[in-house]
Amino acid sequence: MKAHTKETQATLTPEKALQFLKEGNERFQQNLKANRNLLEQVNDTRNGQFPFATILSCIDSRVSAELVFDQGLGDIFSVRIAGNFVNVDILGSMEFACKLAGTKLIVVLGHTSCGAIKGACDHARLGNLTALINKIEPAVEAVKEPTDENLRNSKNIDFVNNVAVKNVEMTIENIRKQSPVLAELENDGDIKIVGGMYDINNGKVTFL
DSSP, X not given: OOOOOHHXXXXXXXXXXXXXXXXXXXXXXXXXXXXXXXXXXXHHTTTOOOOSEEEEEOOOTTOOHHHHTTOOTTSXXXXXXXXXXXXXXXXXXXXXXXXXXXXXXEXXXXXXXXXXXXXXXXXXXXXXXXXXXXXXXXXXXXXXXXXXXXXXXXXXXXXXXXXXXXXHHHHHHHHHHHOHHHHHHHHTTSOEEEEEEEOTTTOOEEEO
16 A cells, blocks of 8 residues: 555545545454555655544554554654643644645544543642643533442543543534634535544444
Protein backbone atom coordinates (compact mmCIF):
# COMPACT_ATOMS: atom_id res chain seq x y z
CA MET A 1 0.00 0.00 0.00
CA LYS A 2 1.43 3.33 -1.10
CA ALA A 3 1.49 6.52 0.92
CA HIS A 4 -1.19 9.04 -0.01
CA THR A 5 -0.32 11.70 -2.56
CA LYS A 6 -1.84 15.11 -3.14
CA GLU A 7 -3.90 13.57 -5.92
CA THR A 8 -5.25 10.63 -3.92
CA GLN A 9 -6.00 12.87 -0.93
CA ALA A 10 -7.95 15.26 -3.15
CA THR A 11 -10.20 12.48 -4.42
CA LEU A 12 -11.21 11.36 -0.93
CA THR A 13 -14.51 12.30 0.67
CA PRO A 14 -15.05 12.43 4.45
CA GLU A 15 -17.20 9.32 4.12
CA LYS A 16 -14.46 7.43 2.30
CA ALA A 17 -11.90 8.52 4.89
CA LEU A 18 -14.13 7.10 7.62
CA GLN A 19 -14.52 3.88 5.65
CA PHE A 20 -10.72 3.56 5.45
CA LEU A 21 -10.54 3.67 9.25
CA LYS A 22 -13.37 1.17 9.69
CA GLU A 23 -11.68 -1.25 7.30
CA GLY A 24 -8.36 -0.76 9.07
CA ASN A 25 -9.89 -1.55 12.45
CA GLU A 26 -11.46 -4.69 11.01
CA ARG A 27 -8.01 -5.82 9.86
CA PHE A 28 -6.59 -5.04 13.30
CA GLN A 29 -9.26 -7.14 15.03
CA GLN A 30 -8.50 -10.05 12.72
CA ASN A 31 -4.73 -9.70 13.25
CA LEU A 32 -4.24 -8.79 9.60
CA LYS A 33 -2.21 -5.97 8.13
CA ALA A 34 -2.42 -4.14 4.84
CA ASN A 35 0.53 -4.90 2.60
CA ARG A 36 2.75 -1.86 2.97
CA ASN A 37 6.48 -1.19 2.92
CA LEU A 38 7.17 1.37 5.63
CA LEU A 39 10.63 2.20 4.34
CA GLU A 40 9.11 2.80 0.93
CA GLN A 41 6.61 5.11 2.59
CA VAL A 42 9.48 6.97 4.24
CA ASN A 43 10.82 7.60 0.76
CA ASP A 44 7.41 8.46 -0.67
CA THR A 45 6.72 11.07 2.01
CA ARG A 46 10.14 12.73 2.20
CA ASN A 47 8.97 15.72 0.16
CA GLY A 48 5.50 16.07 1.66
CA GLN A 49 2.61 14.47 3.53
CA PHE A 50 -1.03 14.13 2.58
CA PRO A 51 -2.89 12.43 5.46
CA PHE A 52 -6.61 11.73 5.12
CA ALA A 53 -7.65 11.87 8.80
CA THR A 54 -6.85 13.58 12.09
CA ILE A 55 -7.36 11.46 15.19
CA LEU A 56 -7.48 12.80 18.73
CA SER A 57 -6.91 9.95 21.17
CA CYS A 58 -5.71 9.28 24.69
CA ILE A 59 -2.05 8.72 25.58
CA ASP A 60 -2.95 5.23 26.80
CA SER A 61 -0.27 2.80 25.64
CA ARG A 62 -2.92 0.37 24.39
CA VAL A 63 -4.62 2.84 22.06
CA SER A 64 -2.19 3.79 19.30
CA ALA A 65 -4.34 5.16 16.46
CA GLU A 66 -1.88 4.03 13.78
CA LEU A 67 -2.03 0.46 15.07
CA VAL A 68 -5.72 0.08 15.89
CA PHE A 69 -6.68 1.50 12.48
CA ASP A 70 -3.83 -0.27 10.63
CA GLN A 71 -2.45 2.86 9.02
CA GLY A 72 1.02 3.62 7.69
CA LEU A 73 3.36 6.60 7.45
CA GLY A 74 1.72 9.70 6.07
CA ASP A 75 -1.85 8.43 6.57
CA ILE A 76 -3.06 10.22 9.70
CA PHE A 77 -2.29 13.13 11.97
CA SER A 78 -2.27 11.72 15.49
CA VAL A 79 -3.00 14.00 18.45
CA ARG A 80 -2.67 12.39 21.87
CA ILE A 81 -3.46 13.71 25.34
CA ALA A 82 -4.72 11.99 28.47
CA GLY A 83 -8.51 12.08 28.35
CA ASN A 84 -8.69 13.09 24.65
CA PHE A 85 -10.05 16.60 25.24
CA VAL A 86 -9.29 19.77 23.29
CA ASN A 87 -7.53 22.98 24.18
CA VAL A 88 -6.38 25.94 22.09
CA ASP A 89 -3.19 24.22 20.97
CA ILE A 90 -4.97 21.04 19.92
CA LEU A 91 -7.64 23.02 18.08
CA GLY A 92 -4.91 24.92 16.27
CA SER A 93 -3.28 21.64 15.30
CA MET A 94 -6.61 20.37 13.97
CA GLU A 95 -7.16 23.56 12.00
CA PHE A 96 -3.74 23.16 10.41
CA ALA A 97 -4.44 19.51 9.65
CA CYS A 98 -7.81 20.12 7.99
CA LYS A 99 -7.65 23.62 6.51
CA LEU A 100 -4.02 23.68 5.40
CA ALA A 101 -2.95 20.03 5.11
CA GLY A 102 -6.21 18.71 3.67
CA THR A 103 -7.41 15.95 5.98
CA LYS A 104 -11.06 15.02 5.48
CA LEU A 105 -11.99 13.62 8.87
CA ILE A 106 -11.58 14.35 12.56
CA VAL A 107 -12.07 11.45 14.96
CA VAL A 108 -12.27 11.92 18.72
CA LEU A 109 -11.36 8.49 20.05
CA GLY A 110 -12.10 7.56 23.65
CA HIS A 111 -11.57 4.13 25.16
CA THR A 112 -12.88 1.84 27.86
CA SER A 113 -11.25 1.75 31.32
CA CYS A 114 -9.58 5.11 30.69
CA GLY A 115 -7.26 6.15 33.51
CA ALA A 116 -7.83 9.86 32.96
CA ILE A 117 -11.59 9.34 33.08
CA LYS A 118 -11.20 7.30 36.27
CA GLY A 119 -9.21 10.16 37.75
CA ALA A 120 -11.98 12.59 36.85
CA CYS A 121 -14.61 10.29 38.36
CA ASP A 122 -12.59 10.25 41.58
CA HIS A 123 -11.79 13.98 41.37
CA ALA A 124 -8.09 13.22 41.64
CA ARG A 125 -5.73 16.01 42.59
CA LEU A 126 -1.99 15.82 41.89
CA GLY A 127 0.29 18.56 40.65
CA ASN A 128 -0.32 19.56 37.04
CA LEU A 129 -2.64 16.58 36.65
CA THR A 130 -5.24 18.57 38.61
CA ALA A 131 -5.71 21.07 35.79
CA LEU A 132 -6.06 18.24 33.28
CA ILE A 133 -8.64 16.43 35.42
CA ASN A 134 -10.61 19.67 35.77
CA LYS A 135 -11.12 19.73 32.02
CA ILE A 136 -12.68 16.25 32.03
CA GLU A 137 -14.87 16.64 35.12
CA PRO A 138 -17.76 18.35 33.23
CA ALA A 139 -18.35 14.99 31.51
CA VAL A 140 -18.64 13.34 34.93
CA GLU A 141 -21.27 15.86 35.99
CA ALA A 142 -23.14 15.42 32.69
CA VAL A 143 -23.71 11.70 33.33
CA LYS A 144 -26.71 11.72 35.67
CA GLU A 145 -26.95 8.02 36.52
CA PRO A 146 -26.36 6.52 38.96
CA THR A 147 -27.39 9.18 41.47
CA ASP A 148 -25.87 7.31 44.41
CA GLU A 149 -22.54 9.03 45.07
CA ASN A 150 -21.07 5.72 46.24
CA LEU A 151 -21.45 4.42 42.67
CA ARG A 152 -20.07 7.51 40.92
CA ASN A 153 -16.39 6.61 41.06
CA SER A 154 -13.69 4.60 39.30
CA LYS A 155 -14.77 1.36 40.96
CA ASN A 156 -17.94 1.39 38.85
CA ILE A 157 -16.54 0.56 35.40
CA ASP A 158 -19.92 1.05 33.69
CA PHE A 159 -20.04 4.58 35.05
CA VAL A 160 -16.44 5.17 33.95
CA ASN A 161 -17.21 4.02 30.41
CA ASN A 162 -20.39 6.09 30.23
CA VAL A 163 -18.38 9.15 31.25
CA ALA A 164 -15.81 8.30 28.57
CA VAL A 165 -18.55 8.32 25.92
CA LYS A 166 -19.95 11.59 27.24
CA ASN A 167 -16.44 13.07 27.22
CA VAL A 168 -16.09 12.19 23.52
CA GLU A 169 -19.47 13.79 22.77
CA MET A 170 -18.62 16.95 24.72
CA THR A 171 -15.21 17.19 23.07
CA ILE A 172 -16.88 17.15 19.66
CA GLU A 173 -19.25 19.90 20.84
CA ASN A 174 -16.26 21.93 22.02
CA ILE A 175 -14.49 21.53 18.67
CA ARG A 176 -17.53 22.94 16.88
CA LYS A 177 -18.06 25.75 19.39
CA GLN A 178 -14.45 26.79 19.84
CA SER A 179 -13.22 26.49 16.26
CA PRO A 180 -15.18 28.48 13.67
CA VAL A 181 -12.65 27.24 11.10
CA LEU A 182 -13.50 23.57 11.68
CA ALA A 183 -17.22 24.25 12.10
CA GLU A 184 -17.28 25.97 8.71
CA LEU A 185 -15.39 23.12 7.04
CA GLU A 186 -17.90 20.66 8.48
CA ASN A 187 -20.89 22.77 7.49
CA ASP A 188 -19.54 22.99 3.95
CA GLY A 189 -19.13 19.21 3.79
CA ASP A 190 -15.36 19.36 3.46
CA ILE A 191 -14.79 17.37 6.64
CA LYS A 192 -16.65 15.15 9.08
CA ILE A 193 -16.19 15.27 12.87
CA VAL A 194 -17.06 11.97 14.50
CA GLY A 195 -16.55 10.16 17.78
CA GLY A 196 -15.51 6.63 18.54
CA MET A 197 -14.85 4.31 21.46
CA TYR A 198 -12.06 1.75 21.50
CA ASP A 199 -12.68 -1.39 23.56
CA ILE A 200 -9.44 -2.47 25.24
CA ASN A 201 -10.89 -5.96 25.66
CA ASN A 202 -11.21 -6.86 21.99
CA GLY A 203 -9.62 -4.09 19.89
CA LYS A 204 -12.90 -2.94 18.35
CA VAL A 205 -13.68 0.69 17.62
CA THR A 206 -17.37 1.57 17.77
CA PHE A 207 -18.20 4.83 16.06
CA LEU A 208 -20.80 6.93 17.87
